[in-house]
Amino acid sequence: MDKGELSLAAIFFGVGGVVCLLSLTMPIGSLRMAGPGFFPFWLGVVLMALAALLFAQVWLRGRAAGRPAQTQPPLAGGQPAAPAEPLASGQMLLFLGVLVASALLLGVLGYFLTTLLVMLSLLYVLGSRRWLLNLTLSLVTAAVTYLMFVIWLKIPLPAGFWAR
């Protein structure tokens, strides 16, 4: 049985429940004059119903297939994903980490420096070790995008802490 598949259905069920509860804090109104909470409340209910349906479908399919759930041919209910591989590789998590760092640094270091660092670290994370090439590529990318947005399109980008 695909545990990930079941957990995701359960998460969606929970999300639907939360949407319902939060909607109840707003006036629901009547059918004649629906309030702001009406639409989201029923969306939450439908989401819960669909998630429950999916959960049941995956559960029954897993049970019907017995132990080797993966050998089951894909039905209309979605295909069993390959379960052996890990959800995220270390490389992917590092990559994501750089993204998060870029959002944190953008306001502090400014656009040019942040972009430079993002390019350098992403190239490193993906296994590119030719430093001169990496540095040139990063400098060119940062400079070209900066010129394109700030000079040509006249869209301001964060300058960084020293500009204040």
Add this chain to the structure above:
Amino acid sequence: MLESLQALSNGFSVATTLHNLFYCLLGAVVGTLVGVLPGVGPIAGIALLIPATYGLEPTSAIIMLAGIYYGAMYGGSTTSILLNVPGETASVITCLDGYQMAQRGRAGAALATCAIGSFVAGTLGIVGLSLLAPPLAQAALAFGPPEYFSLMAFGFIALSNVTGTSLIKSLMMAVAGLAIGTIGLDPVTGEARFAYGSDYLLGGIEFVAVAIGLFGIGEVLSNVNQPAEMLAQAVKIPRLRELYPSGQDLKKSALPILRGSGVGFGVGLVPGPAPVIATYSSYMIERKISKHPEQFGQGAIEGVAGPESANNAACQSAFIPLFVLGIPFAPPTAILLGAFLIHGVTPGPMLISEHPNLFWGVIASMYIGNFILLVLNLPFVPLFANILRIPKKVLLPLVIVFCLTGMYTVNNSVFDIWMMILFGVVGFLLRRWAYEGAPLLLALVLGPKLEVAFRQSLMISHGDFGVFVSRPVSLAFLLAAAAFLLLPLCKTCYQQLRRRAAE
């Protein structure tokens, strides 16, 4: 008819200003690039370039952004033929025979057939669009809230039915998208919903952040998660011996191109990822009516010409619901709707009469754009194919920098970047478990419209749901939606019964 011709010639005078020609060319080039690069699709491409259009007039902006969409239909076939890797989902079918042709040393002929077929079908599609849009807009003037609600409900269900592997999952995505769309101001009463004092949430979740997150960052993360060897790989481009198909090739592909145009145009009018379905339908038709079906899959030129024409025609006719009803039926046109709204233009039945220069200017630019794309894709194909030599470990960081920069410039907001990263992770997870992002994005864009139509309908009818079935047009849409819902259910039951019987 005569009026339309007159208006179209006005449109050409709008589209042929140097300024607009430049943006048409830019859109075509970016579209081809986006089409050539696997992993970067028209959705992320259009979303990323929306901020670049802020300083432009709406007409130039839409000319460029529309060019990206139909341009991607040209570029997508290049990698299918050369590498057996579809550049877009609309070019998956082209791999079957296109790659086989390349294996037999006929890559040039295949590429040229694609370009010519795309041009013919694209142009026929625009002719259909220019002829059909004005009368349809007239008809759509009679639509009230119940018709709009039923039409959108039909659109969601049809889209969910044809995307992904599971109808339930796709419907869940659509409902989740609608729920996300309720964040912000209530479109009817103007009250704040789910904002909790945050200015950002009050404005609603930025749909560009969701689009770039799901379709840009999510795709990149999935790519990064592959084994290292695959990232290091640079592709080898086969030599293009000659780029011109023989007379026999042209004779063989002429009819498939025309049939593909017809099929594609029809499919484009129906909700769903039209270009994808159009290619499948065209391929099936060509194989069925062929005198030598055994050649399909072995490099039959008909299997390239038909589908590649179909996706271009579908892409053009998919503009009809967007222009005429203001309701996009697939994510790329949904993004374009967002672009329209950002520029203060609301597409719908009144678009043609209220903004004739914009409407006819964009239509005229499509004729020009298709011609530009033909030129770009015949002699310059080797140039674009060379982009594929860039290894992924260089390409992916570049894509990320474009996503970050593009996202920031939409609202000059770091919060948008956080949203984009969040939806990137969500997109990665959903992809892992075979959920489709398309219904979510469409629902997010259409959500407020759907809610307004629903609540207004009930106000008109004093809370009576009968209003949706007592009006014939609305009833027809709902019946179609019901058919789409029940069809896969019946199919599953039938399969289950047969399995039981077999055991």
